[in-house]
Amino acid sequence: MIGYVLEVAQAALALVLAPGLVGLVRWMKARLQNRRGAPAWQPYRELGKLFRKEVVVSSNASWLFRAAPFVVFASTVAVTFLVPILAVPLPFDGVGDLLVVVYLLLLGTFFLSLAGLDPGSPFGGMGASREMTVAALAEPTVALAIFALALSAGSTNLGQIVARTMTAPGAALSPGHLLAFAALFIVTLAETGRLPIDNPATHLELTMIHEAMILEYSGRYLALIEWAAAVKLLIFFSLLGNLFVPWGVSMALTPGTLVVAVASLLAKFVVLAGAVAVLETRIAKLRLFRVPELLSASFVLALLAVTSSFLLR
Amino acid sequence: MIRLSELTEALTETLADRVVELRLVRGNELHCSVRPLDVPALAALLRRGFGAELVFMAAADRRADRGVFEVHYLFAPEREPWFLHATAAVPADAPALGSLATFHYPASRFEREIYDLFGITAEGHPDPRPLVRHGFWPAEYFPLRKDAGAREFSDDGQSFPFTEVGGEGVYEIPVGPVHAGIIEPGHFRFSVVGETIIDVKSRLYFTHKGTEKLFEGREPAAGVELAERISGDTTIGHSLAFCQALEAAAGMTVPERARYLRVVLLEMERLYNHVADVGMIANDTGYAVAHSHCFRIRERLLRLNKQLTGNRLLRGGIVSGGVGGDLPAGLDLPAEVDSALRDFEEIVGLTLENTLVMDRLEGTGRLTTRTARDHGVLGYVARASGIDTDVRRDHPFAAYAELSFRVPVFEAGDVKARTLVRVEEARESAGLIRQAVERLPRGPLAAPLGELPAFAPAFSMVEGWRGAIIHWVMAGADGRLERVKILDPSFLNWRPLSYALLKNIVPDFPLCNKSFNQSYSGNDL
Numbered sequence: 035m036i037g038y039v040l041e042v043a044q045a046a047l048a049l050v051l052a053p054g055l056v057g058l059v060r061w062m063k064a065r066l067q068n069r070r071g072a073p074a075w076q077p078y079r080e081l082g083k084l085f086r087k088e089v090v091v092s093s094n095a096s097w098l099f100r101a102a103p104f105v106v107f108a109s110t111v112a113v114t115f116l117v118p119i120l121a122v123p124l125p126f127d128g129v130g131d132l133l134v135v136v137y138l139l140l141l142g143t144f145f146l147s148l149a150g151l152d153p154g155s156p157f158g159g160m161g162a163s164r165e166m167t168v169a170a171l172a173e174p175t176v177a178l179a180i181f182a183l184a185l186s187a188g189s190t191n192l193g194q195i196v197a198r199t200m201t202a203p204g205a206a207l208s209p210g211h212l213l214a215f216a217a218l219f220i221v222t223l224a225e226t227g228r229l230p231i232d233n234p235a236t237h238l239e240l241t242m243i244h245e246a247m248i249l250e251y252s253g254r255y256l257a258l259i260e261w262a263a264a265v266k267l268l269i270f271f272s273l274l275g276n277l278f279v280p281w282g283v284s285m286a287l288t289p290g291t292l293v294v295a296v297a298s299l300l301a302k303f304v305v306l307a308g309a310v311a312v313l314e315t316r317i318a319k320l321r322l323f324r325v326p327e328l329l330s331a332s333f334v335l336a337l338l339a340v341t342s343s344f345l346l347r
Numbered sequence: 348m349i350r351l352s353e354l355t356e357a358l359t360e361t362l363a364d365r366v367v368e369l370r371l372v373r374g375n376e377l378h379c380s381v382r383p384l385d386v387p388a389l390a391a392l393l394r395r396g397f398g399a400e401l402v403f404m405a406a407a408d409r410r411a412d413r414g415v416f417e418v419h420y421l422f423a424p425e426r427e428p429w430f431l432h433a434t435a436a437v438p439a440d441a442p443a444l445g446s447l448a449t450f451h452y453p454a455s456r457f458e459r460e461i462y463d464l465f466g467i468t469a470e471g472h473p474d475p476r477p478l479v480r481h482g483f484w485p486a487e488y489f490p491l492r493k494d495a496g497a498r499e500f501s502d503d504g505q506s507f508p509f510t511e512v513g514g515e516g517v518y519e520i521p522v523g524p525v526h527a528g529i530i531e532p533g534h535f536r537f538s539v540v541g542e543t544i545i546d547v548k549s550r551l552y553f554t555h556k557g558t559e560k561l562f563e564g565r566e567p568a569a570g571v572e573l574a575e576r577i578s579g580d581t582t583i584g585h586s587l588a589f590c591q592a593l594e595a596a597a598g599m600t601v602p603e604r605a606r607y608l609r610v611v612l613l614e615m616e617r618l619y620n621h622v623a624d625v626g627m628i629a630n631d632t633g634y635a636v637a638h639s640h641c642f643r644i645r646e647r648l649l650r651l652n653k654q655l656t657g658n659r660l661l662r663g664g665i666v667s668g669g670v671g672g673d674l675p676a677g678l679d680l681p682a683e684v685d686s687a688l689r690d691f692e693e694i695v696g697l698t699l700e701n702t703l704v705m706d707r708l709e710g711t712g713r714l715t716t717r718t719a720r721d722h723g724v725l726g727y728v729a730r731a732s733g734i735d736t737d738v739r740r741d742h743p744f745a746a747y748a749e750l751s752f753r754v755p756v757f758e759a760g761d762v763k764a765r766t767l768v769r770v771e772e773a774r775e776s777a778g779l780i781r782q783a784v785e786r787l788p789r790g791p792l793a794a795p796l797g798e799l800p801a802f803a804p805a806f807s808m809v810e811g812w813r814g815a816i817i818h819w820v821m822a823g824a825d826g827r828l829e830r831v832k833i834l835d836p837s838f839l840n841w842r843p844l845s846y847a848l849l850k851n852i853v854p855d856f857p858l859c860n861k862s863f864n865q866s867y868s869g870n871d872l
Binding site: 318 | 638
């Protein structure tokens, strides 16, 4: 029973923390760029504002346009039940493994692209086409990178991967793990629409990927999509933080270990947010046709990770 | 002026009764009258024998006093300091000109503009589509005619005749006129295969405000505040060009001290705009650090501007006959500017060392020298494409003849070249400010302008931060402004942007556009 309560608490925590995480990255970036920056809780205000605002829908849009935000949000929330955020093992571990996680995320991307095409605006179509290009290259890498860990853990179950690394700490520094971490980090940038693949701060509609797809959205629909995007960032940070550096994740499910789990989770988020902020400050956006090169490189890293995990097993 | 006597001879010999009333004005301008249909013959002679090209055209409605329209042509050689100013009297009942459009591309733009605003046809123009004319204007409405008046505007229901590009997989992306960022309105229509641009058409003139008409009937000195607002970022460029044209018309000389202070003001304007542009170009590659720092430095320079003139955009800096104010006491301007420049150099260093940024800039939006020349491109866009032109050196004004500076020229014609030209020019500007302040002569800041002679046109060229600006003024019988024609470099620089974009990818458009950074307001007028 406690497991189910924890499962819900973990999902709720993810939903509550996610906008703050986006705000934290933005704030750190602003500080690094010599700007004062909006406070980290600004995204909460933005979501609140969007939920209160009226929705304007293009007259060309079909039911798909209205359904997509819910599909995106629901599929992303579903993933928070399957990813080890605070504790392992959890009762839903058996429901879905890494493949389910990858494809639930892809489901959201798929519907978002359809919704981008649906109203017939040129930007939506442009964004959808670019997003599909990126997704087609990024998704296999996510699966493959985690699969490298799964090989050493002997299971594709994310909870078991965490538990296994905890019991055999040496594995965290194995070449397979390190390569997979690098691959997953690059893919995190692509999947969450960050530099050098996409620029989350741009107002130039012709250069956008994620933003171009959702250009037609407004009000609560936009709020749901933005919120889901924030949760997606949190999910990837959790994967990076907990699969590769699992220490802190509660295994005993006692109040004490849970407090440690929350604290270590926050610490990992701050470190990762800092890494992303520094990276986004140091680099520029890649030319669109260079993006496949970067993503292919991350795929190769993931492939090497799998190979080395297999050989060194 | 040996060339001018040679030219006079050639004109009287070969175009004997077609070019008449030759007279030398202000020492280096040869004025003449030409019959409207003989303009092509004159242009051909000037190009063939003297290397002079058309740089400017202006029409004026003189039906009230002469019963005709006048079209004025200004020809200039690339490097020599003389001009030929030809006036064609066009009959009011069937106004038509001999077109230069097939001969010289900029003429095609001028002629289309003149048709839309005055209803003067260019005979034999290959592309007489509307340029300025908005679809809502009534038929036969030519707003710059004196009797045009205010009219009711209504939608004609016609779509704009964009060239359609067909073929498998070609689709159109319409962008604007309302954009996601805070910029001026302009509509761009991309024909795209995949992400590759195969054609771009731009439609401008959404901010046509009748600026030139607003000058008419003003006291000459009262035109300055309007000139300052032609394009918000080119206050000094336009007000200086306007004032110099007034001063040339009145035949007055500006005090020494004012000439040097004008250099300071014009270079301050160039400096803050170039710094901001480098930041914006970096920002369009996603390199936000350079952007935020360049904006900090721009702010620093704007505060200096405020100390200099009381206005951050330097308004009030130039007045007719001189400058609006002296250098404030206790302000070490060269030191302040040098310190801002060092600050800027550090950011430029960071940006140019960043391989990801350079990868985005190199080879992007290449404008070949040939295309640039064909379009009569001006300013940093020209200098980035291997055209060595700068009014400050070629037709010196203010105190530029007495100061030393380099004109940076790059051959590549890509976004990187346009960025580097700005960086180099920013350095030169700081040097010019130092020289001008150090050699600042004593004396009055302004002299009285005096009366403007009636119907005696005068013009002036200024190298604004975007490129050559020409103002052409003519006073009426009452001494008030009868006609003012403005040429912002944007008028000639917008079109070649479409060529620079060919074979680039859609997401690189904002970067190319920012590297051109042309004015909408200065173009639309």
